[in-house]
Amino acid sequence: MKQLLTGDEAIARGAYEAGVRHAAAYPGTPSTEILENIAKYDEIYAEWAPNEKVAMESAIGASMAGARSMASMKHVGVNVAADPLMTFSYMGVNGGAVLVTADEPGMFSSQNEQDNRNYAKMGKFPMLEPSDSQDCLDMVKAAYELSEKYNVIFMIRMVTRVCHSKSLVEVGERKDVPVKEWKPDPMKYVALPAYSRILRVQMEDRQKALEEASENSPFNYAEYTDELKDGQKVGVIASGASFWYAKEVFGETASYLKLGFTNPMPKNMITEFCQKMDVVYIVEEDDPYIEEFCQRLGFKVHGKDTFPPYGEMTPDVLRKSLTGDTLPEVNYDHSLVNKRPPSLCAGCPHRGLFFRLGKRKDIMISGDIGCYTLAAGAPYNAMNSTVCMGASISVGHGAQQVFNRAGVKRKVVTVLGDSTFFHTGVESLINTVYNQSNTINIILDNRITGMTGHQQNPGTGYTVKGDSTIAINIEELVKAIGIRHVKVIDPNDLKAVDEALDSFMDLDEPSVIITRWPCVLKKFSQEDLNEFEGLFQTKDVVDPEKCIGCKLCQKTGCPALIFNAEDKKVTINRTDCVGCDVCKQVCPTGAILKESEAK
């Protein structure tokens, strides 16, 4: 039966059909939906790990214990997971193991555009690159068979358009794969240098066998045409989504070599293809990975000399590179299109904090990855750095050390979310305590992992399957680490925000402020409803007689506040307003009231 699935859904379906029993992940666009869909299958144990390293290690343990296992993450997540990954490649598997990496050419929701195919080469483990949803399902199933056959973890490298595009998939039944027996095997599972040296030698034989597998893989295939383009035989070598973009632009006038098994590369197949062509184009996203391989074989191919070295290789990009122009478009004045920048939602609990934090002078704000990174822009201008998950606290520590030793009077305030704190912020805070920086560290505890679309985390009290579990108490945790100055505040209370910041500003030791209020888009749990009284159940209104049109309320950046140019007054969109009262506290004339207070 055919179904219309996204690539992420097809990976999950493939894992189900392949008999996977254990899956772990940390949310990250565009990979998040893989585990969310796997969690729907009762036959697969699924878990959100606090970070990608832990997810990878959980999958490694499951493989050792004999089950087919999967770890999935976004491309930068593999950086976090790289430590166990590189050594697990030496060890090999018991139950089949697959790592899915979701790369982001074009950086729709990521801080960089790294090409994770390089990890496969560096780690000497095999890699498959799906081009559409059917590939995703077929490759996952094949990867488990091959993983067990060749005794090695397989990596599946997706890109955003494969993850988030839907196409038709022929789905099948689940294969029941029993858990294999676990036996102690220190040579295999204990990475002592003496053992690793032996495994390292064996990897070379494995690599040769995998080269053979790549040459014979159905995922690598050529499509030849007799047609000539400008009197020449044109060949295109492509992998992933780029294959379909190339077909769109080169059409019937080119021959194709579609590569799906891309580490090791099928040397003979590429040689044969290139020898038959007069000119060869390599169409691939991110690095010249295939291109450099072809060059090493001695072929003069066109790749990054023709196409951009960055961004997606969508048909318009390829066409412009090849012909100098895109297809004709309608003419209109593009400057008439108004911007629609993303903004913190009405009722977002980050608003009150950043509105006040942005007013402070003589501080450096070290930020992190989350919805709250929007605080870097107007109207807050309340974030001075963002590097990677969990970096806020440790980058802030490094900066504070320099400021203090150089005699610069500048307090560092670090800011990160609850899920990001559990990800890698805890170790950073341990460093701050251990090496005694006097930073103020703010943990935005909105009771959920917000930006990736509301995943549970170790602080929420629920698992990915929706089961109740222990909610880790951030306040107790930071006290146990050694933080002696902790305040838990409601970030919608601007006076509380100011008082907390004031009280910690001159301390000589580290402090933590926990802003505890749920994300406005969260589906509230019973615990939320019990804890946060009257949660988002009121509305605010503007008294037009008192409004002087000063627009101070709009400096809070709330999208529910509308300024009417005709009467120079602000009104509040009743549908969007949830009564957080941040604007109410800012209004200098008391023009904003609770609906119940208004006449």
Next chain:
Amino acid sequence: MTKNILLTGVGGQGTILAAKMLTIGLMESGYDVKMSEIHGMSQRGGSVTSQVRYSEEKVYSPVIEKGTADIIVSFEKMEALRNLDYLKPEGGVVVINNVEIPSMTNLTGEEKYTEGIEEIIEGAASKVISIDATRLAGELGSVKAANVILLGTLVKSMGLDHIDWEDIIRRNVKEKFIDLNLKAIKLGMDLAK
């Protein structure tokens, strides 16, 4: 011949559900279908675009090239203008929901919401169908059915009215909203005439 449909709007308007029902209808009628979605971070209020491509032959790319959309269905006026360069210069159709959702820059007064968007689009497109889908959906019972009115106009305009859309609605909409949406799709189809 591959046909290209671009649906666009502001997060929360129901573009994704409309695109989902559209693709299910196309798939069940035997077309090859690919769909690509770009949705930003999970905040409310951002621009949302769904691109749908279908053909009796194999569809290659899941993304539409600028200058090739057979039809743009915009749930909000500014989003129609933002995506107008995707429209085919010859024979392209634009369906606009006659609704203005101000962006942050409009709310703060940094930019004034551009006036005369319909006229600009009429100057560029071969055919423009402007519908008060939100108001009409409200009259039917809920403004949330505006997306299905627009879906009706879309499928009629693309000559896809032979597909049993009523059946697809019955299977993909919550039971208490089925009657409302059946009225909505019929109204949308009538408005395309």
